[in-house]
Amino acid sequence: MGLAKRIIPCLDVDKGRVVKGVQFVDIRDAGDPVEVAKRYDEQGADEITFLDITASHEDRETTVHTVEKMASEVFIPLTVGGGIRKVEDIRTMLNAGADKVSINTAAVFNPDFVRQAADRFGSQCIVVAIDAKRVSLEGEVPRWEIFTHGGRKPTGLDAVEWAVKMMKYGAGEILLTSMDRDGMKNGFDLGVTRAISDAVSIPVIASGGVGNLQHLVDGIKEGRADAVLAASIFHFGQHTIPEVKLFMEKQGIEVR
């Protein structure tokens, strides 16, 4: 009895189409974002995360229209991330019907942006996305750093300290992606998930590396995440949301 752990399918969207994660060599088309979101909504997803990976400016107009359409047909929380750099970007997405925005690189280059965003729109709609990579060697005290540019550029920032700082700056939630695991299908990096989840008092969403149902359970039980996010296991019919929930429930996790 109480608050349920959340299952969040993630839609990576490029030029108005859902694509499989960017780390993959062959980017397979996974459908129309609105149709995909509706399918997950019907299956009982607890939220939808829409990650815009469109590079060009003109294609971002498409994104706004897609968000508008999705928000008119799907009545569960919708987070939009990718390319959120200015207060104006946040306003545009919230007006289009997003409930939360996810700020990633812009927070690294300008932490005050998170503070401004939270002041202006409230912490409840500000998610800070953290892309972390393990930098310590085997046998050393585990340490993770923030990376930008899809995991290619190190920043020297300690991931756990950064998460605490972002919370203090007004983030309402942390979306933690392990860059070592993203697309690898060998499970979340439970070490960093646990370290950050224990260090902050705001909810943490674990992401990156889900290959099977046990990984999702581990993210919650071992990693102490409040929510788990996955993409490819859902997009290509490997698992449905009800399967995930049944599996979790059997292991004593509270689900909706």
Added chain:
Amino acid sequence: MNTVAVIDYGMGNLHSVSKAIEHVAENARVIVTSDPELVRQADRVILPGVGAIRDCMAEIRKQGVDKLVAEVSTDRPFLGICVGMQALMQNSEENGGVDCLGLFSEKVRFFGDPLLENGIKLKVPHMGWNQVKHEKSHPLWAGIEDESRFYFVHSFYVEPKPAAEIMGTALYGKRIAAAVGRDNIFAVQFHPEKSQHVGLQLLKNFVSWNGRV
């Protein structure tokens, strides 16, 4: 024509509320407006709200929404959502103490740091799907099973007393008011517009409610 006015005072995502109502009630006309005259003409009124209560109350007072709410909350179905519910209370601890509209005598309190349940630290904000226990039967609960899950996101909560006005509660470290009501006024801490089937059912109930308990 059944007109629903969503009061727009610059706080929050009003798109979702209006889309959700349009989705469930084809005969309803939803207007998102800051024009007091249009609100006065509406058959039913919704007061939404997100973010910090200090900012919400400041805008409410600045734009005269306080007087408007006092007026239209007396004679027609009226629904407060999230901070829109908190704004109807006596006062809030948030931002060092903020006076609210005082339509209800309940107080708004911080969840507390740390918030513990069985020795385990709970995250704040209270974010996600939690069960709502019906404390009283009410027309807005029609077709909604007791203990159904609704979507919450908030760091401050309304104390569930006096009990007479508490229509629903949720458990998150402590009992919190999930819904309060009196006569033609109903207010919810959760987001019905984001709570899928059960939330849409509540909005549908609101659109057909005659304002009597």
